[in-house]
Amino acid sequence: MWHQTTISLKVRPRGFHLVTDEIEQALPELRRVSTGLLHLLLQHTSASLTLNENADPTVRADFEAFFNRNVPENEPYYQHTYEGPDDLPAHFKSSILGVSLVLPIANGRLALGTWQGIYLGEHRNRAGRRTLIATLQGE
Amino acid sequence: MWHQTTISLKVRPRGFHLVTDEIEQALPELRRVSTGLLHLLLQHTSASLTLNENADPTVRADFEAFFNRNVPENEPYYQHTYEGPDDLPAHFKSSILGVSLVLPIANGRLALGTWQGIYLGEHRNRAGRRTLIATLQGE
Amino acid sequence: MWHQTTISLKVRPRGFHLVTDEIEQALPELRRVSTGLLHLLLQHTSASLTLNENADPTVRADFEAFFNRNVPENEPYYQHTYEGPDDLPAHFKSSILGVSLVLPIANGRLALGTWQGIYLGEHRNRAGRRTLIATLQGE
Numbered sequence: 001m002w003h004q005t006t007i008s009l010k011v012r013p014r015g016f017h018l019v020t021d022e023i024e025q026a027l028p029e030l031r032r033v034s035t036g037l038l039h040l041l042l043q044h045t046s047a048s049l050t051l052n053e054n055a056d057p058t059v060r061a062d063f064e065a066f067f068n069r070n071v072p073e074n075e076p077y078y079q080h081t082y083e084g085p086d087d088l089p090a091h092f093k094s095s096i097l098g099v100s101l102v103l104p105i106a107n108g109r110l111a112l113g114t115w116q117g118i119y120l121g122e123h124r125n126r127a128g129r130r131t132l133i134a135t136l137q138g139e
Numbered sequence: 140m141w142h143q144t145t146i147s148l149k150v151r152p153r154g155f156h157l158v159t160d161e162i163e164q165a166l167p168e169l170r171r172v173s174t175g176l177l178h179l180l181l182q183h184t185s186a187s188l189t190l191n192e193n194a195d196p197t198v199r200a201d202f203e204a205f206f207n208r209n210v211p212e213n214e215p216y217y218q219h220t221y222e223g224p225d226d227l228p229a230h231f232k233s234s235i236l237g238v239s240l241v242l243p244i245a246n247g248r249l250a251l252g253t254w255q256g257i258y259l260g261e262h263r264n265r266a267g268r269r270t271l272i273a274t275l276q277g278e
Numbered sequence: 279m280w281h282q283t284t285i286s287l288k289v290r291p292r293g294f295h296l297v298t299d300e301i302e303q304a305l306p307e308l309r310r311v312s313t314g315l316l317h318l319l320l321q322h323t324s325a326s327l328t329l330n331e332n333a334d335p336t337v338r339a340d341f342e343a344f345f346n347r348n349v350p351e352n353e354p355y356y357q358h359t360y361e362g363p364d365d366l367p368a369h370f371k372s373s374i375l376g377v378s379l380v381l382p383i384a385n386g387r388l389a390l391g392t393w394q395g396i397y398l399g400e401h402r403n404r405a406g407r408r409t410l411i412a413t414l415q416g417e
Contacts, residue, residue, distance in 0.1 A: 002174045002175070002277065002278055003174075004174045004243065004245060035280045035281075035282045035413070036280070036413075037317055037413055037415075039176055039241055039243065041241075041242065041243050041250070041251075042252075043250075043251065043252030043253075043255060044252055044254070044255075045190065045191050045192045045252070045254050045255055050373040050376075051323065051372075051373070051377055051378070052323050052369055052372065052373050053323045053358075053369055056358055058357040058358040059358045059366070059369055061357055062355075062356055062357050062358050062366055062369075063369075063370070063373070065355050065356075066349075066353075066370055069355075070209075070348075071205075075205075077201075077204050077208075078201055078204075079197040079200055079201050080192075080195055080197040080198045080201050088198070088201055091191055091192055091198055091201075091202075092202070092205055094190075094191065095189040095190070095191050095202070095236055095258075096235060096236070096374060097373055097374070098189075098237065098376065099190055099255075100190070100240065100241055100242075101378065102241055102317055102319075102378055102380055103319065103378075104282065104317065104319050104411045104413045106282060106411070111319070111321075111411050112319075112321065113320075113321025113322055113323070113409070114321075115322070115323050116321060116322075116323055116377075119373075131252070133243045133245070133250050135174070135175075135176055135243045137176075138280065139280055141313045141314070141416065141417055143313045143382065143384060178315055178380055178382065180380075180381065180382050180389070180390075181391075182389075182390065182391030182392075182394060183391055183393070183394075184329065184330050184331045184391070184393050184394055209348075210344075214344075216340075216343050216347075217340055217343075218336040218339055218340050219331075219334055219336040219337045219340050227337070227340055230330055230331055230337055230340075230341075231341070231344055233329075233330065234328040234329070234330050234341070234375055234397075235374060235375070237328075237376065238329055238394075239329070239379065239380055239381075241380055270391070272382045272384070272389050274313070274314075274315055274382045276315075
């Protein structure tokens with residue numbers, strides 16, 4: 001079976017956010033798949049999707065601090081600056097972390113590790129709703 | 140349906156290049172897929188594939204400047220140096236950005252966001268043609 | 279056909295390790311696929327999977343040195359520190375490099391480039407066995 005749908009995530013502030021539950025709730029079709037894969041594509045170039053630690057919220061705060069420090073704003077050599085100082089660093093973070101995930105499905109559930117959750121990296125100061133294309137296939 | 144083919148990209152200079160059109164033109168089979176996925180693997184370790192902003196060419200120039208600054212050449216602690224100063228940094232950039240993409244297909248077209256394009260990161264000073272394996276599946 | 283299995287990799291020290299052979303040997307089913315894809319998910323948040331140069335072991339040593347330097351331990355602004363100084367940097371490395379790969383299969387074999395191998399990045403000082411979910415599909 002194939003199933004494809006658009007998921008519109010609720011608006012979040014700049015930073016890293018755990019979105020595993022919101023994505024699973026938008027995909028009741030997961031339960032019908034005994035073996036398969038879920039593909040997610042975030043259709044944006046200034047946000048990101050990555051897997052990381054799902055328990056301690058300070059990990060997400062540390063992600064925000066680490067990437068802000070290592071992908072700084074306002075570097076004098078930046079050319080693409082007319083959308084604001086947060087824009088170009090957001091593009092870099094998006095490509096370093098990626099905007100797409102492929103996740104295994106086993107027995108109607110995402111087969112993630114115990115400590116793995118899906119992070120949305122919101123890298124703009126003020127962004128609207130972020131859209132994902134979810135493509136599910138399996139048997 | 141499954142379709143797999145090798146795409147040989149035209150030679151490009153060091154830097155980031157938009158290759159969405161070249162890839163789509165090599166895959167007329169895309170039009171026969173109503174729901175599916177396209178997988179791309181760049182078969183190299185000194186170039187990369189990533190999604191990012193498709194409109195303003197200064198974003199690509201800023202990518203080249205940012206990654207050159209943050210993944211520098213000629214660090215005294217580098218050991219793998221016999222293929223030239225651009226070689227080892229090219230390996231690092233390839234793994235940071237990745238060499239593989241999975242893209243959703245809807246109604247015979249890649250379902251990318253409005254501003255998303257496929258970047259080839261050419262990280263060597265003088266490279267030959269880069270080869271992609273494209274694997275398309277869907278219904 | 280779909281085939282999904284869990285692979286428990288042997289324990290390795292901190293650093294980057296070539297694991298292509300170990301993964302292929304755990305998947306004799308690869309030989310039955312003429313065209314398809316293999317998806318690998320490392321079910322951890324402090325290790326990584328990436329493709330890079332498979333020939334010269336100094337590339338792997340240089341990866342370890344580069345990422346240790348650029349993702350340092352013991353930064354005063356880190357909050358998530360109670361699991362040891364190597365823990366939070368391991369989370370960052372895991373998301374920068376990624377924990378998932380999708381690889382094309384052609385004629386019963388992984389269709390990697392000549393110089394491409396699968397690296398396991400073990401980012402903790404003392405970790406146990408790392409678990410992969412392998413999902414193979416094709417015809």
